[in-house]
Amino acid sequence: MKIAVIGTGGVGGYFGAKLAQADNEVTFIARGAHLEAIRENGLLVKSVYGDMHITNVNATDKITDINKADLVLVAVKAWQIKEIREEINHILHSNSIVLPLQNGVLAADELAEVIPAKHIMGGLCRIFSLIEAPGVVNHVGFKPEIVFGERNGSLSTRMGKLTQLFEHAGVAHKASRDIEADVWKKFIFICTSALLAVTKTTYGELRELNETRQMMIALLNEIYAVSQKKGVNIKPNFIDKTIEVIDSVAYDSTSSLTRDVWEGKPSEIDYQNGTVVKLAEQYGVDVPVNRFICNCILPMELKARGKFGG
Structure with missing residues (x-):
């Protein structure tokens, strides 16, 4: 699957690395010294469940460099959603999935103000992690998990696709029938x-x-x-x-x-x-x-x- 990770901090860095390790085509969005370190040395993820070092990483600071992603993991801070949603809209094809992993309860609604609602699923993650140094993410607590679901509570084919994706990548996950309650x-x-x-x-x-x-x-x-x-x-x-x-x-x-x-x-x-x-x-x-x-x-x-x- 072609995946865009928007924000390579503690959340995007960890889950993006897991997905890249499972042979998906992952592009990471990062900035500054963190981006340069990832380009030079790859992305190192330290974890209580085992370290990962992803080399030959596709990384950029421009969302529009990405050409039509199948899945967009939105892992920036909640207040940055409004700054990037127009750019995300430009990298979607007709069946793209946009999965927000922000803290709070507003991310999906704020994305849907610009991006067609059909692309957006509800989502959240559970993880304690942070950028330890440029190019280095440290997962320090909680078993990392992604929870996702259709915002209308239905079961869909694409929920099954995400289940397969996360299973193959070894990411703990839950397909939710009430994503609003979980969020x-x-x-x-x-x-x-x-x-x-x-x-x-x-x-x-x-x-x-x-x-x-x-x-x-x-x-x-x-x-x-x-x-x-x-x-x-x-x-x-x-x-x-x-x-x-x-x-x-x-x-x-x-x-x-x-x-x-x-x-x-x-x-x-x-x-x-x-x-x-x-x-x-x-x-x-x-x-x-x-x-x-x-x-x-x-x-x-x-x-x-x-x-x-x-």
Whole structure:
């Protein structure tokens, strides 16, 4: 299969390498020193499940260099979707699949504002990974998994094709009949990332201290309440299961949003807790913890984007 990986960070780098290793024709989109290192030395993926070194990599910084991809894995930050969707539209043929793997719940809708909806599936991934150095991606936790499904809940032929693709590549996967619910389940979990950023804690530290643990539980319950007002199919015991997962992750684990805030980089706050606040206003739900976190991060976010002060 001819595959375009848009964004060769922790997500795109790992899954793209797995697909390339399985003899698919993969083109990676990267930038700057990361791109140069990949061109010179290949893409090295370190993983707790075994390292991969992909040599002779097809890599570019221009999406339009790609000629008609069968599958487009969209692995950029959520806030970058609007910047690249026009270019993605130009590399599609009539049967191309566009699979967004962003955090948040808006990616598929934002892509569909420009790209014909027939191309877009719902998707998400579960992985703890990051760029360790130019040309090097490090997978540090969670068994990597991709979840995908038709946005109308149907079973389709192309879902079967993706199942075969991921099976052949050794990628854990799930073909979902309710991708909206699956996306929201991940969304609820990852919105704890901003609480880590504000409290300057790891997951272990956050859950260990009773005061921050209670904030975490309140945050999760607020988002669940919003999901129910929106009509998302999530059972009431999901929050307890989410807390169990948080209690099981490595003590020193953080997240990409957490690290971005700490490092003064633009983050996905508007697509995570910011989305919770906006939807809560729309559906009349009170979300004081999520609102407090957004307000705390807002000055840092504006500084990171050069929009604060003189």
